Amino acid sequence: MLFADVIGQSEIKAQLTDMVQHNRLSHALLFLAKEGTGGLPLALAFAQYIVCEKVQRSLNANDISADLFAPALFDDAPGEQQPVEMLADACGICSACTKAAALVHPDIHYSYPVLPKKSGDKPTSTDYITAWRDFIKQLPYGNLYDWLQSINAENRQGNITAEECNDIIRKLSLKTFESKYKVLIMWMPEMLGKEGNKLLKLIEEPPANTLFILVAENESLILPTILSRCQLVKIPALDNRSIAGQLVAKAGIDKEQARQLAAISDGNYREALQQLNHAGEDWLQLVREWLNAILKNGPIALVKWIDETSKMGREKQKQFLRYFNHLVEMAVRIRILGEESEWAQSLPFTEKDFILRINKMADISQQEAIVEELDKASYYIERNANAKILFHALSLKLFHVLRDKATVRPW
Template sequence: MQFKQVIGQHTLKKELPELMKENRLAHALLFLGKEGSGALSLALAFAQYIVCERASPKPPSAEGASLFGDLLPPPLPGERRLGGEADSCGTCPSCVKAAAFAHPDIHFSYPVVTKKPGTPPISTDYITEWREFLKEYPFGNAYDWLQFIGAENKQGNITAQECNDIIKKLNLKSFESEYKVLVIWLPEYLGNEGNKLLKLIEEPPPNTVFLLVAENESQILATILSRVQLIKVPLLEDKDIEAALNENNRTTHEAAARIAAVSQGNYHTALQMVQHADEDWQELLRGWLNAIMKTGPVAQSKWVDEVSKLGREKQKQFLQYFNHLLQLALKMQIFENAGEGYPDRDRDFAARLNKITGMEQQEAIITGLDNAAYYIERNANSKMLFMALTIKIYHIIKDKIVFLNE
């Protein structure tokens, strides 16, 4: 993967090659970004840049640098040299292998489950599936990955056996590149066994680079956090998501703009919404709020039964859409032209929400929705969760009742 294939993140795409150019590359980097920010894509592009035979400078040899500088090979057609947004050439043998996630000096570690009964689970067992997953779902999350390998309800882990395998690999001599690179996806899945890697991370073999990609800093071992250089990956901008949907998914400009606004910088969510673009979340939300504030417990139970059949990803999207409308309602209370650029239906519904809720109530509901999405991600019972959320929302807004009619 090249930097030019990474969605958005223009500042980091410029700064990361500078680490190589100015010889400031730390031996362990942590790409910290929320789901859908593209942190894994950035790490993959940087790994390819590091091993690229033409883009990145070679490290000093044992004999020391040449007195007169090393001669760079002539540029390939279209090759981008360092300066500005530098990139790997994409055409040298190393880039071709890295793009296929098959470079012998780029190693991967990720959560896995036991593949064969009686054998310890290690990442190498799933390398074929991993390469396919990266090509098909570069913005996939842990749930997508575990479903992709058929883990079902099993919990993925990066085990002690995996740590031993990493130590063994990185202590071997590199095959082709001057560098050895290890990409660890979701080090949050490392338990205390991750301490096995501390000495290797702190004092790695020469020209060895660790690229850790994480979503939740608080779930990473403190002993590992203290030994890495933090690279914060921000959420994507709406314009970058919109452009990517137009270019990569052939989504209409109107639909792309609407999805980008709702996805809140999460391209994984945006892709999920494209797949379910025909879903009328607003109609479902209208039915819920009318059941809460107008028609009573029987309608509420019927609605909860209906939404519990949607499946986890659709439930999360629905909560995300409600969250988006509440945030739009908040903006419209504060800024005069906050609704500009949003679809008329969203703007109208947000105005209706402002009639039945104040800012404190909207913030309380947003917190409830965020908590519900968190528990859905962890396989909470959807019927119990949505019924509890229904009761909570009722108590938040019961003093201001307005029927939400079309």
């Protein structure tokens, strides 16, 4: 995988390549990335960058001179030097890149949660390598649940086992086959448990040119002894523009729908893909109809709206509430930045107009109350609350917040 294949994260990509080019690469990195933000794709792209033959040639050339310049082959003026190109990505065409992209490079190893295929088994990641390659090909932004379902785990819990730790020690004690470096990518080190103590000495004093890349979502679940031995690289949430662009390019949906999905995905590309499966609604129009029913058209219109909305299904209801929440948050933002700010000017006209109407209708304290109520409603829907009762109660709450300038009240 190339850095170019990873959604957004330009600053992190630059940070990683800079580590390599200026010889500041730690032997153990911990990529801390929330679900759907690209921790695993970044690790795969970084490993490919490290073993890329063209990258290595450029680094070796730069070692010739302390000033990171190599002698020109044909110099018009003796003593002058020309800069060696510093690559920002792997070439993608050399033998090492081809193998790394197919997840078959002999010097890049993978470790991930697995489970016994039958009672008494002591599984290792290698036992599932074919399934792992298929998973990366289909769901590079997938989470642990997606991976376990792809190997038919059902309700069983995957783990990185003691046997796997022994296998890692054995693999990394061998000499490299083709590359200068050996790389271990461990996905979800949270699933190591106490077995991770087996790897402490190896992580602290690894063989020469050995790199550990741990990709985690929750650092609090990782052994402190492992955390202390790793350089932390925090992967931020994806920006909405990057997610929307990827949805347009890969899913083939229109820009407006992609932008709406990105807005409610909270920087999580996997969530955006999940929402795409339940997409197809004009959420802005639905919010408009709801507020009109609450404040203007009366109880008959409101009952009709609630009846129709309650038939949408939980996922669409949550998606709708997230979008409404997003609109209110944008209203607060535009209030602070101003209507003429560059960010405000980039908004679609219909959405910007609606956001400005929200600001006229509610002050910041009211908007805070609305956000809190929408969050509560989404929480209750996730726990199987009756949709009709919930939307009736939520409508009454919004009526009091908007008409009576009430703050948050109990349900």
